[in-house]
Amino acid sequence: MTSYRSSLLQLLDERGYIHQVTDPDALDALAERQVVPGYIGFDATAPSLHVGNLVSIMLLRRLQQAGHKPIVVMGGGTTKVGDPSGKDEARKLLTDETIGANIASIRRCFERFLTFGEGPTDAVMVNNDEWLGGLEYIPFLREVGRHFTINRMLSFDSVRLRLDREQPLTFLEFNYMILQAYDFLELSRRAGCRLQLGGSDQWGNIVNGIELTRRIDGTEVYGVTTPLITNADGAKMGKTAAGAVWLNPDLLSPYDYWQFWRNTDDADIGRFLKLFTDLSLEDIGKLESLSGAEINQAKIILATEATAMLHGREAAETAARTAAETFQAGGIGEDLPTLSLGEGMNITHALTGLGFTPSNKEAKRKIAEGAVRLDDVTVNDPGLMLVAGDQPLKLSLGRKKHGLLIR
Known part of the structure; x- marks a missing residue:
């Protein structure tokens, strides 16, 4: 690890967030002497962010924790355009109205991780759209567009890869x-923002913003990117067969979110504890040293701490109890996902209805493999x-997916 003086970069x-830093010495010195406003952008393409966005959210949390x-x-504004990074086709x-509703829904998530307010370190x-929505096309091209060459824009991965694939x-x-x-x-002009953070795939975009701000206003600003979290x-973290987390x-x-973390690979435990929980490095070191069956205890702690941060401590502990009752005692936990059978339902449709399989075809394949159990x-x-009686039926796929079927 590099030797930094500021509490922010330390x-x-x-905790493993740094992949690249622009002018690290200057940013380190700035963070030592003043409060540094820093930002990350999130497009509002859905009513919720997913676990692939979580490292960026945690970056902002760490920024606040460091003062x-x-x-x-x-x-x-940018959601109306669509980020081409990593995409084979236009969004x-x-x-x-949809974008506004998505933003309102997403804000609730951030309120779990950050303290909002009017103070100097409040989020x-x-x-x-406040500034992009009012741009006049010709003046914008004259002021900003002249600082971007087509040659360089064509060299960016987000553009080059799409063209290489003839998309x-x-x-x-x-x-x-x-x-x-x-x-x-x-943001530099309006909020004194001096730092942009983001994933490694945003490096080129961040450097663009740094150069534009320096050329037009002469202001020195900085960038930090995280490594790709795999x-x-x-595999890219958060990509599952069942879809987005x-x-x-x-x-x-909250139970399914808890289960996502509980299923973490042994080799990822220490890294994910550092990135996605507030446990001390000393406690994480002890959990990393566990081996054999004891590593499951570290996974339970990871799942509970990560879930508590997002959904609250009570929901996290309920999920942990439900898992213990379901897996260890063979019982039915109170927090399992449920599905109403109505007057009756085919077991194939029930598996898909619970979200255990992405399609009925996949459900039939799992049944043929002997991976499905009823009670x-x-x-x-x-x-x-399947027809539910007074007591719910427990439907299981493999060892880790369980749901309740009710009337």
Whole structure:
């Protein structure tokens, strides 16, 4: 690890958040002598963020913990354009009403991780539509567009990879990197923002904003990126067969969120504890040293701490109790996902209805593999009709997915 003097870069470094830093010595000195406002942008393409966004949210939390000011920038303006990074096709264009509803829904998540208010280190949330929505096209091109060369824009991964795959890239999306760079300039002017944080895939966009701010206003600003967060098997964190691991409880229950963390690979325990919990490094070191069956205790602590941060301590402990009752005692926990059978339902549809399988075809395949159990008895008939009585039925897929079937 690099030797930093400021508490901000020390904290980010020792917990594994730093991949690249622009002018680290100057940023380190700035963070030592003043409160540094720093921002991350989030597009509002859905009513919830997902666990792939969590490292960025935790970056803002660490910024605040180190005595600095987090700025959450909601992309009310850039969402209308669509970030081409890592995408093979243009995103569906959303209405202003949908974008506004998504932003309101997403804010509830941030309130779990950050302290908002009017103080010098209190977090604020802003919407970049405030400045992007009022831009006049020709004046904007004259002031900002002249600082971007087509040659360099074509070299960015977000553009080059789309062109290499011969996938269309609209002129609308091509403008995204200019608008994101302009965000940094505006935030520097409006909020004294001196730092942009983000994932490693945003490095080029961050550097664009730094250069634009220096060229137009002469202001020195900085950037920090995190490494790409992958699982031990190399897969991008948060990508599961069942789909996105949402942060809003109406899209993913606290119990299922707890289970996501409980299923962490042994090799990822220490790294994820540093990134996604507030446990001390000393406590994390002790948990990292566990081996054999004891490593499961570290996974339970990771799951409970991560869930408590998002959903509250009570929901996290309820999820942990439910898991213990279901897995250890073979009972039925109080917090399992439920599905109403109505007048009756095919077991294939029940598996898909609970979200255990992405399709009925996959459900039938799991039944054929012998991976499905009803009240702990293996089911072999994909056409089995289920009818709930006074007591709920427990439907299980493998060892880790359990749900209740009710009337």
